[in-house]
Structure formats: C-alpha cells, structure tokens
Amino acid sequence: MIGLASRHPKTRTHRESGLGAARYVCSACSSTDVYIDSARGEVICANCGLVLSDHSIDMGPEWRAFTADEQNARQRVGGPNDWSKFDQGLTTIIGRQNVDASGRKLSSTRRAQIHRLRKWQIRTKVHSSDKRNLAVAMTELHRISSQLSIPYSIRETSAVIYRKALRKRLTRGRTILGMVAASLYLACRVHQVPRPLEEIVEQIHITRKELSLCVRLILRYLNLKIPHSNPIEFVHRFGTELNLPGEAKKKAIDILKKAREQRLTIGKDPKGMAAAAIYVASILTGSRRTQLEIARTARVTEVTVRNRYKEMVERLGISTM
Template identity: 45%
Template sequence: MVTKEQAPRASGEKEEGCPPEYIVFDEERGEYICTLTGEVVEETVIDTGPEWRAYTPEERTRRSRVGSPLTHTLPDYGILTTISGYRDANGRKLEARLRIEASRLRRLQAKLRATTSIEKNIEQAAREITRLVEALNLPRGIIDTAMMIYRQAAEKGLVRGRSLESMAAAAVYAACRIRGIPRSIDDIAEVVKGGRKEVARCYRLIVRELKLRMPIVDPVRYVSRIVSALRLSPAVERRAAEILVQARKMGLTAGKDPAGLAAAAIYIAALELGERRTQKEIAAAAGVTEVTVRNRYKELVQKLNIPLPAQ
C-alpha cells in the first residue's frame, strides 16, 4: 500500500467524503481506498510501473531496460553509450588482443563525443564546475543546474572571449541562487583566479542575456552557517530567525544584502541571550563589512523596537 501522493491519479477522480491524506493506493488490486471508511474511491486504475518485480538493487539494475537519465554535464546529454571495462557480454575477461582493441575504441569514442568547439568547451566547463562544487562543499545537484545555465550561455555565444573559469563560477552562483543555497558571490570568488569583479561581471551578463529571473534569497538561510562558524547556541539561531521573519513581514529585507541582515540579526540575538560577539567577528563569519552589520543592526533595533540589555 502506498499513499495517495506516491501513486498517479486518473482523471475525473472524486474525493468527496474522505480527506485526501487518508486515501491510499492498493497496488495489487489497482484501487484507491479510504482508510477511514474502507470505501473504494476508484478502481481498475492502470498500473504505469514495470511489469517485472525486483527485490534487491542488483536485481532492479539487471532487469531495468532503460538507461541513465539525461544530464547536462555531458556534451551529448549522456545519450551515447560508453565503452567501459574489459569483459564481454557474459562477464568473461577479454583476451589481450581484444583488450587493446577495446582501449583504442574507447579513446576514439571519447574524441567523437565532443566534436564541435561548443561541445569541447562544455566538456571543459563540466570539469571546472564539478571542481568548484566540490571545493565549496555544495550539493551535487548544483552541478546539473549550473551546467544547464552554462550550456545556454555557450550556445548563445556568451562564453566566447571570456574566462571559462569565471563563467563557470558565475553559473555556479546563479545555480545557488535558483536552488536557494546560501552562498555569496565572495565565497565562490575565493576558489577562482579571476576574482570577485570578473565573476560578478560574468554573472550579470548571464542573467541579462539569458533573461533569468532570480528568486529573492531568504536571509534566514544564512543564519545556520554563520551561527555554526561563531559556535553560538541553537537559542541564538532561533531568535535570529524570529527577528528576520518579523523584519520580512514589515518589508525591511527588500533590497538588502541577505548575509548582512542575517549577521545583524545574529548580533542582536547574541546580545539578548548574553552570548556576546563583536561586530568584527560576526562580519568576518558572514563575509560582509562591519559597516554593513552596524547599519543593519541599528535599523532592525529601531524599526522592530527591540529592547537590548545595557552594553
């Protein structure tokens, strides 16, 4: 039995009389059943899954008749097959002569995978983006999003005459913004040679030419990382998040650097709870200037009417 959210629903289904969260799908009978009343909500549902069963991951891999999902990290999206290993279809090792031939075919296939200049550039960018993601300890899912952005920029001719490293870093930063990962452009610029100015220029070019709509970053996402760097208590993290939620409701976060707002909220929360940290320490952990922390701190205290203990 799987829940309603885990199984596809047919068109025209009716749910009157039973809350959706209590409806489950019986895979054996092909029926949607209400667990409160036992009523069959819908029957004879078409099973869209495979006709075979597998009880182990190895058995599932062996019986599956589909390939790997498409990926933007390869010039051909991963459509072409890859020659790998030195065994035949039955799992037996190849003879020495056949191993040499397989090695030659593998090198030839690697060359044919990327033939045009754009495909070769995308192949190099995939390696650079993977390096950046690993250096910044970002989720692996960022790689595919960043490669999708970089591929669009390359196909539009935006990478011509520009540093591949800076364009790759800009694509990673754009992917972090889209996926809601709290990383500033300064964090990403630290692991590239071009510097912040060049990465920022490439990022603005990508956003403008590809017409990307970047979501507004929630300052609350920065709180956990800054608190962890300063070794503050979970109580400070919760209080800082509450301050930022109040500030957002009053419209105080619009147009402000989210890292600076998070740093100011943490400074206020630390003062309230007696875990004092200097503005210099908090600014260094957040990657902003002391002036930013001081200005945001004064604004939050004044607008939210936060009483602070005597310093």
C-alpha cells in the same frame, strides 16, 4: 481466434493486473467481470466464457518483485540524464581489459586495433570547439561544487544554465571559469540556497568584478527568474559557522521577520541584515559574538554590521543593554 474458452484456475489473475482487465466489457452479456489467462495472453469473460481479447501484450515488467529494492534491481533502464557530464552520461567507452567476450586475451594485432579505436572514440567525443568547451566547463563545475559542498540538484541546474549560455554564444569573450562560477551562483539563487559572491571568488580565484559581469550577462540574455535573496536564508549557515545555539538562530529569524514587516530590509545587503540580526540575537540570548567574528563569517565589514545593528535596535525598539 476469439470465441469460447474454458476457465483455467491457475492462470486467473486479479482484475487490476498490468493488462487493465477492468476496462473490458463483454459484448455478449455486458459483464465487466473478466479475468486474464497470462499464459495464453487472453482476456476472458468470467460470466459467459467469451474470449474478449487474445494475443494481448503486457506492458508491465515480466518479473515478480515483492519489495521496492527487488523492483529497482530488475529494471533494465538507466538513470536520468546527468547534465553535469558533458555527454550527459549517455555514451559508452571501450574497456581497457584487452580480453574478448570469453575472457581470452586479445592478440597483439587486435590489441593495436582496439587501442586505435579508443583514441578515435576520445577524439570524436570532443570533435568541435563547443564540445571541448563543455568538457572543460563540466570538469570545472564538478571541482568547484566539491569545494563548496554544493548538492547534486544545484549542480545539475548550474549545468543546464551553462549549456543554455553556450548555445546562445554568451561564453565568447568570457573565461570558462567565470561563466561556470556565474552559473553556479545563479543556480544557488534559484534553489534559494544562496552563496555569497565573495565565497565563490575565494574558491576559484577570479575577481569579483569578472564574476559579477558574467552573472549580469546570463541574467540579461537567458531571462532567468531569480528570487530575491532573503536574509533569513543566511541565518542558519552563519549561525552554524559561529557555533551559535538553536535559540540564538531562532531569535535572529524572529528579528529579521519583524525587520521585514517594518520594511527595513528593502535595499539592504541580505548578508549585512543577517549578520546584524545574529549579533543582536547573540547578545539577547547570552551567547555573544563580536562584530568582527560575525563580519568575517558573513563576509561583510564591521561597519556594515554596526550600521544595520543600530537601525534594528532603533526601529524595532530592542534593548541590548
């Protein structure tokens, strides 16, 4: 019953508590100075003592936490969906301990029943062809991601792309491995952390032609917005593999920026442009690397490095002598 209430100093809380006391206005005196009796669930006017609300529900947590770690430890909700798991990490499994809630061992009859339940649980999780396809695909995705040191965010994007392709029946007539690899390649492009097609092909042992066909198929039917590859994105990675100093990497980036201003990068393979810029920068900074070393690292031919190098020094007026 709403009416006058006595103030209780022990239950008075800050007006910006989880109940949102600041939104209350007293109907008797128009005061906004209210406090909350958390024990009774009442919002009380501090000016005249009128109970503005009773049986209030606190939507916040019921514990006290003084640090972020304490708050996380007390949360009762799980993490976000894991798209790279075929069941999104939402299902539970029957444990293999063969004990009851009190820790006592189950009887032989009960163990046999639980064993059958486990088998049926596994069967029902992959009861359809799409589920089986997804289970195999996500396993392959984890394997390839580990081999290529792909971060979690890119792996999740790749899983989402594959799921969309599966829903549109794009996987029919294509190998699971090829579609997984294509999804991973496109996810890297989306996150602007490009990986050369050749590098992915080396890890999964499919042909470049098959991978390219799968990539084009996904692009055609899923309408993905893929940013163009920027040669600068390859510089740090190639430079690290070649053990180049930071000065040489910075110089290569400056060269590529000038080349882009001169429109030299249009229609050229980004890997070839990055390789040529690294070659020029290594000469200018005294940390020279051979064309063969750079070509192998960038997975292009020496001829490509040489041709891009000649174009750069001529158009940008760079002297490497």
